[in-house]
Amino acid sequence: MEQTFTQVEKIKQLWIIFTPILITQLAMFSMSFFDIMMTGKYAAHHLAGVAVGSSLWVPISTGIGGILLSITPIVSHFIGANQKKNVSFSVLQGVYTAIGLALLIILIGGFSINPILNAMNLEYDVRYVAKSYLVSISIGVIPLFIYNTLRSFIDALGKTKVSMFITLMTLPINLILNYLLIFGKLGFPEFGGIGAGIASAITYWIVTIIAIVFIHTQEPFTKFKVFHNLPRVSFKKWKEILQFGIPIGLSIFIETSIFSAVTLFMSKYGTIVIASHQAALNFTSFLYMIPLSISMALTILVSYETGAKRFKDAHSYSFLGITIGVSISFITGVLLIIFKNKIALLYSSEPEVIALTSRFLLFGAFFQLSDAIQAPIQGALRGYKDVRVTFIMAIISFWIIGLPLGFILANFTILEPFGYWVSLIIGLAIGALTLTARLLYVQKKQLIEQGQHNISV
Structure with a gap:
């Protein structure tokens, strides 16, 4: 990365960072996409x-992955502030944190999987496949x-092109x-379906091994000497990673989880509805990779600029990211409405599933605009290291307002499952x-603080 001075340069740098991230996210999500x-x-x-x-x-997996996303702004901030000597230690402590979190998830899952599935209104065959799929996935939790x-x-x-290259290398393996x-x-x-879980777990091991080899042997990663020395566990550094990462992960x-909760509530409508809902949700989630990738690019660029105390540049990147996200998502929303029937055919050959999936996709088209706004903003806020308020807002909008409203619409109106x-x-x-x-509040606050600092200097 390098400092930019014009809007054209910023658009170019944002696009250079964003495009490989998008390809990587699409490839990573394709594993779940093709599983379904x-x-x-x-x-x-x-x-x-x-x-x-x-x-x-x-x-x-996404929640824990969100916690570990804290490594991106931490490292980017060090790079922007020219404190490169702190990078290797932070990355290795992040790896230790990842292993600890993985072991915790495996332990909790071992005790909770049966009670959760038994409490659901599932047919025996569906419950058996769900449990076996989760057990298979657990083999790859640590490397993931x-x-x-x-x-x-x-x-x-x-x-970001390196992440793209690594992921694209492993995608054909997962498909095979x-x-x-x-x-x-x-x-x-x-x-x-159990085989899909086994395939994903094997792929997680492969992609991790390839990433380690790249970091250990290729420039510019080798100059940070990440794996040359293995320091002791630093709970002080863990605290920094978790204090910043937990609000991201929880958000x-x-x-x-709101989408997962909806799927669980829909179990009362039977296998066909669950299958159709999940197929439509899977495809709309695939499209969500666009604003999510913009979000991740903004986290990198905004944290880099704030580390260098260039707050006006950080503001410009935020605006550009949101504008691009809205523009692209408007197009994908229109295409989703037009081709919803053909998309449904990708998931099933059963007429009932195809018909219901098409109807769910129609609602999914309206997800696009809101996703295009909120995802880039979340990325920008992470770049500003403002994460706690985002978590609180997520609880209110999804769990206090969204889910209860969905329950009312599904059970007391003609919308039924579409109410969710x-x-x-x-x-x-x-x-x-x-x-x-x-975001507007945080940006205004930082620009004021920068102005006061310049006056005092």
């Missing part, structure tokens, strides 16, 4: 089982969280493993408005 799509081609009850398992796993940390370090240096293990091809056992968990999707749209819109107000 390929399992849907296998059987509806396997699709429902993977949907339930994914609904429990995704909020946890380590990779999240290493990728945060790679991206913080502005080398899915094909072999879901459908039992070339002599492999036929696991159905992401709050947002993703209407409430999600409302929750996202409220989140976008409140986050906009917070």
